[in-house]
Amino acid sequence: MGVSSRTWSVSELLSGLRDRAERSGRRLIDLGQGAPVDPTPELVTAELAAAADWPGYPPAQGIEEVRTAYCRWAARRWGTHLSATDVVTTVGSKEFIATLPWLMGLSRSDLVAIPELAYPTYAAGAHLAGCRVVATPPDIGALDAIRPRLLWLNTPGNPTGESLTAVQLTEIVAWARERGITVVSDECYIELTPPGPPATSILSPEVNGGRFDNLVAVHSLSKRSNMAGYRIGFASGDPKFLAQLQQSRRDAGLIAAGPIQRAAVKALADDDHVFRLQQQYAERRAVLRTGLTAVGWQVQHSEAGLFIWATAGESDAKTSARLADLGILVAPGGFYGSTGDQHVRLSLTASLTDLVEVGARLLAAEQ
Template sequence: MSRMGRPPLNRRLAEFGTTIFAEMSALATSTGAINLGQGFPDTDGPEEVREAAVRALRDGRGNQYPPGPGVPELRRAVAEHQRRFYGLSYDPDTEVLVTAGATEALAASLLGLVEPGDEVIALEPYYDSYAAGIAMAGGTRVPVTLRPDGERYRLDPDELRAAVTDRTRLILLNTPHNPTGTVLDRDELAMIAELACERDLLVVTDEVYEHLVYDGEHVPLATFADRFPGLRERVLTISSAGKTYNFTGWKVGWVTGAPELVSAVRTAKQYLTFVSAGPFQYAVAEALALPDRYYTELADRLRATRDLLSEGLREAGLTVYRPAGTYFVTADIRPLGESDGFAFCRELPDRCGVVAIPNAVFYDHREEGAHFVRFAFCKRPEVIREAGARLARLANRP
């Protein structure tokens, strides 16, 4: 306690300690377990993209402060990517902002758009930085729970509508969805678009897994602007290079949206990192121009490891929810006679030599996620096979 009798930590962050990812990764290191907890690949991305970063370093491009909104080459490449894949048109000078990964994009969006007392709806379970970002902005998070329905998790449209009040400022949307792997379909997205326009809401969409879809299709909410007048001025879209190109350490992300929204995010962002990753921005600009074959092969590889891990988890005795996208498989541990995901994950390295993440950390309603565990499959096939062999010990437990 301080001399004034108040703890040093800002009370808005009092509920947040060390992230579960840091805890479980440290456990993987100390036990030598296979880390299927944190979602990072165990191979680097395309050689030509790495070489583009090396060229930028050697040529002195980005070694000093890059422009605040991002280097022009990357902003143009992001705008072209949105046009190429989704038919969306953005002005690279006023409607594209480069950030230090999607995490900063999310934080800056919430800090720039949310005021104390505003309510922010998030689909539960949600990535842990959502809760911290809302708290730092002084907002109140309102979870709307995705629940298992067959092999996938589904959004209840009535629950979403009921969550909107006169204090609701923003819906924080994530599709493809971490950790459930759900990819929202066109009907669900149209409902959200209509709701945002009807209730005068902003929508921030986290689409970092946009190219990691194995069943169905990824459709950005922004593409519904033609059907719902006024939607374009309400939607901010976030993505990044880390998941698509296997360079999670570069921390290059971006925001696209109407000028007023992007300006609000930029106002907050400039007092966070100001700028970052100068040489990597030039490399990501080249990565965004990779041929369609790259994106197809990426999804095919991850689909194969998804299926490999899913089969291993089933053989270990867990119930598996088939993810349509992302890096992650959610499994129910109750068939093993387990009900506490935290205890299960903390014991798993010693029992099987594998690390996973308890889904309860992604919930406000902890009981909803208590018996679910998340495993990452963004690893080499031989690593997934070895993890499956180790997890098989669960099925043989007396």
């Protein structure tokens, strides 16, 4: 396990740009980070309060009620048939992503494949375990040339908002099974899609044929229920793989708090707040997209998730600095991979009023 001087945190990366935006003399509009700002559902906060008296330790795998609630949620979304033994609760999804290569026992001889444009924690976790890392598109030809031990997918993706199709996922699953490769699909944004049919999951029977061998899906309540501060997520899929992993997780004390798990039961059982959130983000996405395209920017993908992925046809450093001078904070795209160095990521975790104001400031600056 090594220590790196690389910046893995977007908040750390943005500190200089934040200072510049605050010196602009304009009211700061923060589109740099993807932390939810809308209220946690009342049914969740009420259950948390009701469950607060919890003097003992919760089960390491998670209480049965929350794992069962997760299975029912997956069945509603994709017709997936999971049992509670196929599910592990996590302390949010980030800790699972960061610790997985280490807990799998991977080392410097092992290769971990991550998305070409990606949330940095996939690489950070591999680095902590001493693994080699390669960034690659989700293409069978490219993957076959490298043969990783662990393959990370992210759908819908951060930063791009691109969702993998059922055809793409099916091909990857078949390829990985033939070679004994573990595929872990980070799907923490999977319910932040436009209102309508859900995005395809690696848990979808059409993708996996009703079997979970070699497959793990990672989900979180941070974004779909505005529960980022609760730190609760789930890993599900290959029961043999998860059972072995859970022994190490238990020994490391990676256990979600009991009252939080009780609150998560309520969140998973309720779809109405999610549908309202989908509509809210769809409205925000449309407003911000309109403001960007009005000044000639190109918006790419961005159909799901919390972000707009866009380019003004110049370097990410120039764009992010130019916006900071307008009091607008955004994340430079190169932070997520070298192919993003002419893009910026803009978060939708802002009010409609602020997103309209972003468009107005950009338009005024062009005149």
